[in-house]
Amino acid sequence: MISGVLCDMDGTLVDSNALHAEAWHRTFQRFGFSVSFQQALRQIGKGGDQLIPVFVPEPDLERLRKPIEEYRKNLFETEYFPRVTAFPSARQLLLRMKASGLRIAIASSASKEDLVRLKEIASIADLAEEETSNDDAEHSKPSPDIFLAALQRLALKPEQTLALGDTPWDIESARNAGIATVALTSGGWSEDELWEAGASEVYRGAAHLLEQFQNSAFLRS
Numbered sequence: 141m142i143s144g145v146l147c148d149m150d151g152t153l154v155d156s157n158a159l160h161a162e163a164w165h166r167t168f169q170r171f172g173f174s175v176s177f178q179q180a181l182r183q184i185g186k187g188g189d190q191l192i193p194v195f196v197p198e199p200d201l202e203r204l205r206k207p208i209e210e211y212r213k214n215l216f217e218t219e220y221f222p223r224v225t226a227f228p229s230a231r232q233l234l235l236r237m238k239a240s241g242l243r244i245a246i247a248s249s250a251s252k253e254d255l256v257r258l259k260e261i262a263s264i265a266d267l268a269e270e271e272t273s274n275d276d277a278e279h280s281k282p283s284p285d286i287f288l289a290a291l292q293r294l295a296l297k298p299e300q301t302l303a304l305g306d307t308p309w310d311i312e313s314a315r316n317a318g319i320a321t322v323a324l325t326s327g328g329w330s331e332d333e334l335w336e337a338g339a340s341e342v343y344r345g346a347a348h349l350l351e352q353f354q355n356s357a358f359l360r361s
Contacts, residue, residue, distance in 0.1 A: 144243040151306035151327025153230040159220040167212040185307030187249040187280020229347035246271040247290040284316035308337035
């Protein structure tokens with residue numbers, strides 16, 4: 141019996157993945173690295189600690205990691221955060237989960253500060269019982285730390301929960317914590333790609349999952 145859901149934010153409840161990718165693309169350009177928008181988009185879902193080493197050679201990491209993170213953060217906050225919007229039915233989906241007796245924890249690679257703003261955008265601040273961010277984990281997704289911290293806060297076992305995410309990195313992170321993932325294509329990955337990554341179910345987005353909720357894994361014993 142499923143008792144809880146560990147819910148991602150970016151690309152799952154709020155439409156932000158392409159905005160993050162554009163900010164990373166511009167940031168890497170600023171520091172002299174040729175990283176296309178599409179290359180950056182395929183890494184969204186990871187935290188900066190996991191994403192930066194994909195594109196920055198090891199000899200440069202120690203010198204450039206912090207300046208890159210700071211530049212990207214400032215760029216996103218000033219130019220892209222104001223453009224983040226909630227996906228249709230995001231709040232209604234979580235309301236349906238709560239009405240079904242599910243306990244909700246947000247499990248995001250965002251910073252705690254950014255997570256506050258994202259919850260406000262999605263209008264779900266009153267619906268999540270617990271939350272974990274990259275501030276609560278030694279390593280961000282696809283490491284399992286964020287999901288493990290959320291599990292601990294809900295005091296649930298992996299088999300009592302499902303993750304809700306939108307990228308292979310969410311699926312890998314949850315799997316590493318022993319949790320199955322219901323995936324949404326709203327983050328930019330195809331249905332086939334999410335199945336191949338190991339999703340237990342795939343929906344087109346929050347609104348589609350809400351429509352099909354009665355028959356979803358969240359209500360299956």
